[in-house]
Amino acid sequence: xxxxxxxxxxxxxxxxxxxxxxxxxxxLPLRSDIKVLTCLTADQCISQIRKEMVNxxxxxxxxxxxxxxxxxxxxxxxxxxxxxxxxxxxxxDFIKGWAKSFWIPMPIRVSAAIERIELFIDLHLAERKIERxxxxxxxxxxxxxxxxxxxxxxxxxxxxxxxxRTRGIAAQxxxxxxxxxxxxxxxxxxxxxxxxxxxINALPVMVYFKDSKxxxxxxxxxxxxxxxxxxxxxxxxxxxxxPSPYAELFDYKTDLEALANPQGISFERRVxxxxxxxxxxxxxQPFVIEGVEEPYLLGYGIDLSDQKVMEEKFSQTQKLxxxxxxxxxxxxxxxxxxxxxxxxxxxxxxxxxxxxxDHYIAQMRQACERAKDMTSQILTFSKQQKHRIEPIDxxxxxxxxxxLSRSVTSKNIRFEHSYRCLNPRCLADPSxxxxxxxxxxxxxxxxxxxxxxxxxxxxxxxxxxxxxxxxQDLKPGKYLKIGxxxxxxxIAPEIIPRIFDPFFSTKPTDEGTGLGLSVAQGIIxxxxxxxxxxxxxxxxxxxxVYLPQTEISLARADQxxxxxxxxxxVGPRKRLVIVDDETLVLEPLCDxxxxxxxxxxxxxxxxxxxxxxxxxIDDIDLILSDQNMPELTxxxxxxxxxxxxxxxxxxxxxGYSEQLTLECSIExxxxxxxxxxxxxxELLRAIKQLLA
Amino acid sequence: xxxxxxxxxxxxxxxxxxxILESAGYAVVSVADGNEGIEIAGDKxxxxxxxxxxxxxxxxxxxxxxxxxxxxQLSVIAISGGGNVIRDFDYLEYAQALGAVKCFQKPVDPxxxxxxxASIL
Numbered sequence: 001x002x003x004x005x006x007x008x009x010x011x012x013x014x015x016x017x018x019x020x021x022x023x024x025x026x027x028l029p030l031r032s033d034i035k036v037l038t039c040l041t042a043d044q045c046i047s048q049i050r051k052e053m054v055n056x057x058x059x060x061x062x063x064x065x066x067x068x069x070x071x072x073x074x075x076x077x078x079x080x081x082x083x084x085x086x087x088x089x090x091x092x093d094f095i096k097g098w099a100k101s102f103w104i105p106m107p108i109r110v111s112a113a114i115e116r117i118e119l120f121i122d123l124h125l126a127e128r129k130i131e132r133x134x135x136x137x138x139x140x141x142x143x144x145x146x147x148x149x150x151x152x153x154x155x156x157x158x159x160x161x162x163x164x165r166t167r168g169i170a171a172q173x174x175x176x177x178x179x180x181x182x183x184x185x186x187x188x189x190x191x192x193x194x195x196x197x198x199x200i201n202a203l204p205v206m207v208y209f210k211d212s213k214x215x216x217x218x219x220x221x222x223x224x225x226x227x228x229x230x231x232x233x234x235x236x237x238x239x240x241x242x243p244s245p246y247a248e249l250f251d252y253k254t255d256l257e258a259l260a261n262p263q264g265i266s267f268e269r270r271v272x273x274x275x276x277x278x279x280x281x282x283x284x285q286p287f288v289i290e291g292v293e294e295p296y297l298l299g300y301g302i303d304l305s306d307q308k309v310m311e312e313k314f315s316q317t318q319k320l321x322x323x324x325x326x327x328x329x330x331x332x333x334x335x336x337x338x339x340x341x342x343x344x345x346x347x348x349x350x351x352x353x354x355x356x357x358d359h360y361i362a363q364m365r366q367a368c369e370r371a372k373d374m375t376s377q378i379l380t381f382s383k384q385q386k387h388r389i390e391p392i393d394x395x396x397x398x399x400x401x402x403x404l405s406r407s408v409t410s411k412n413i414r415f416e417h418s419y420r421c422l423n424p425r426c427l428a429d430p431s432x433x434x435x436x437x438x439x440x441x442x443x444x445x446x447x448x449x450x451x452x453x454x455x456x457x458x459x460x461x462x463x464x465x466x467x468x469x470x471x472q473d474l475k476p477g478k479y480l481k482i483g484x485x486x487x488x489x490x491i492a493p494e495i496i497p498r499i500f501d502p503f504f505s506t507k508p509t510d511e512g513t514g515l516g517l518s519v520a521q522g523i524i525x526x527x528x529x530x531x532x533x534x535x536x537x538x539x540x541x542x543x544x545v546y547l548p549q550t551e552i553s554l555a556r557a558d559q560x561x562x563x564x565x566x567x568x569x570v571g572p573r574k575r576l577v578i579v580d581d582e583t584l585v586l587e588p589l590c591d592x593x594x595x596x597x598x599x600x601x602x603x604x605x606x607x608x609x610x611x612x613x614x615x616x617i618d619d620i621d622l623i624l625s626d627q628n629m630p631e632l633t634x635x636x637x638x639x640x641x642x643x644x645x646x647x648x649x650x651x652x653x654x655g656y657s658e659q660l661t662l663e664c665s666i667e668x669x670x671x672x673x674x675x676x677x678x679x680x681x682e683l684l685r686a687i688k689q690l691l692a
Numbered sequence: 693x694x695x696x697x698x699x700x701x702x703x704x705x706x707x708x709x710x711x712i713l714e715s716a717g718y719a720v721v722s723v724a725d726g727n728e729g730i731e732i733a734g735d736k737x738x739x740x741x742x743x744x745x746x747x748x749x750x751x752x753x754x755x756x757x758x759x760x761x762x763x764x765q766l767s768v769i770a771i772s773g774g775g776n777v778i779r780d781f782d783y784l785e786y787a788q789a790l791g792a793v794k795c796f797q798k799p800v801d802p803x804x805x806x807x808x809x810a811s812i813l
Binding site for chain 2: 331332333335336337338339340341342343344346347350351356360363366367370
């Protein structure tokens with residue numbers, strides 16, 4: 001092979017039989033820029049083609065290797081395939097359809113052949129060039145595309161970065177703020193659990209945590225909604241910074257109270273919010289977090305308003321029902337009275353002046369009066385809706401009931417009252433108790449209407465011990481026992497179990513206070529008391545009302561005014577014990593002292609008196625005792641009392657015939673010795689002086 | 693003379709009725725309670741009984757039932773004060789079902805009452 005390669009020069013490879021061939025392009029005047037390579041074997045040609053860009057291959061088909069080579073060249077990959085010129089005497093059929101292959105007829109007309117070869121070479125070159133350019137273009141396109149993509153990416157990348165940076169900074173800020181408050185809590189694995197957060201937020205309960213400085217460190221969704229604020233607005237702040245009334249609801253004063261008590265505190269609050277009255281149940285308790293020394297405060301709150309509204313509605317429904325029942329009863333009574341009026345009016349119209357006419361007129365008047373009373377009772381009843389529970393002196397109510405009943409009952413009914421109670425105080429609503437007692441006294445009076453008789457109202461101390469049969473209905477403790485007893489026809493045994501049933505009635509409500517015994521029992525039960533009934537047919541009926549005694553002192557205004565004839569104020573009702581075996585003396589003495597406003601317990605048996613006094617020694621203000629008594633003398637009684645409580649005022653009285661001296665008495669512990677018969681004024685003065 | 697038995701617990705009404713019927717020329721016996729009324733009806737025969745539905749001890753309905761058993765030919769007028777909302781049904785209707793010849797709701801116009809009684813007797 002001859003000649004050096006130049007990438008730019010077109011190359012022609014010729015397969016010759018020998019170098020002396022006639023048509024050896026190398027020897028022919030080809031264009032100067034065209035390089036000719038002469039190969040003697042097919043392999044040489046192929047390797048040449050594969051080595052570098054060969055533009056043309058000239059083959060003499062008389063060369064036995066030529067056909068094979070032609071085929072091989074034709075099968076070269078398109079980019080490398082040169083044009084082929086095949087020298088042959090006849091058109092080689094096998095090249096039919098081949099692109100870039102042409103026939104050089106034999107005998108060769110050299111100049112034509114050369115022209116042709118040159119032409120095809122140029123074509124090939126041009127093709128090559130186009131191909132090259134095309135590839136370059138493509139490459140260029142791709143490069144441009146990539147470049148654009150990169151620019152794009154760069155651009156977006158920047159945006160993203162800016163955003164991220166900004167967010168990052170904002171988050172850091174918030175973090176910084178929260179860190180102060182949430183730092184400690186976030187240390188606690190419990191609160192880091194998203195499940196716990198979800199749960200607390202899902203509960204219909206307001207939940208919050210405060211730190212040792214009473215600042216909110218956590219609040220759940222319910223609380224934030226209730227406060228109408230974002231969680232962030234509240235965190236880190238004390239309740240005082242919240243607007244009223246929220247500040248008061250979650251104030252720090254109750255925080256301190258709650259922290260001092262391991263169980264915390266809880267309370268109900270009514271508050272006016274958004275034009276509505278709401279009832280909230282709030283609670284707080286100390287909450288210790290592992291690793292943190294000062295306890296946190298866990299607070300919670302539930303809105304009870306809806307329940308309260310329902311309760312209120314229900315109770316109103318009940319009241320309306322009761323009112324309906326009452327209205328029915330009132331209508332019945334009015335119908336009766338109206339009928340009576342019509343009847344009497346008719347009689348008056350037809351009667352001649354005289355006794356009968358006067359009688360009818362009187363009956364008419366009575367009916368009108370009754371109607372009038374009824375309306376005023378209705379009004380009183382409706383006024384009594386306010387329930388005030390307060391410490392009251394029951395004897396005041398009993399007196400009122402007595403005077404009211406006395407005035408409206410017939411003269412053939414005798415009233416008695418006896419109060420033998422040291423401490424007649426209880427916690428109650430005075431108007432309700434008044435109603436109950438009026439009801440009982442009226443019932444008694446009604447049963448005695450026809451035949452007359454007597455009603456006695458008594459008041460004594462009563463104690464219910466554990467294991468007492470009464471403990472079924474009453475809690476053990478001290479009670480007032482108010483008895484209303486009549487000697488009327490009594491209640492039949494089969495009716496007794498039913499008398500407290502609502503709507504059960506054995507009489508029309510013509511004397512009604514608007515209450516049945518069922519309501520009375522309800523009232524007393526609400527006062528933690530109980531009403532008992534006992535009755536025998538033809539002997540009478542007794543109702544006992546038990547009310548828990550209280551030690552709470554009364555407001556000054558509620559005390560019974562005491563006579564002040566020695567110019568000294570004697571505080572709240574004083575409690576006296578009197579002992580005298582002679583009932584003829586004991587009873588009037590009791591009545592006298594009661595009227596003077598003392599609380600009394602009287603005994604005609606000194607042993608019982610002693611037992612009682614020793615048991616209730618601290619409740620007694622003064623003891624009054626006769627000297628001459630069976631089993632136990634006044635002196636011995638005195639001695640025993642003063643052993644238990646020296647200084648307790650004790651008055652002894654004795655007859656002249658008894659050998660009792662003042663010295664003896666004083667030695668035994670008495671404060672004073674009086675002589676029988678007792679002078680009431682002297683006794684009263686003495687008692688007041690001792691009590692002052 | 694026709695005789696009428698009155699059973700009414702409200703004194704003013706009972707006395708008024710008694711006086712009105714007596715002055716109208718009837719022989720009247722009045723009691724305040726159903727048991728007493730039945731007792732008396734057992735001893736004497738009456739032409740008419742006026743019975744208040746709502747009475748203590750024994751209520752009017754039971755009294756009417758017993759009275760009708762005792763003397764089926766006795767005409768009974770039932771009167772009611774009404775107002776007993778607890779018991780839903782109409783007592784006067786019930787009384788009518790038991791055989792009361794007429795039922796009145798108080799207050800009744802006395803003349804109307806007298807006319808009714810006259811027409812029954």
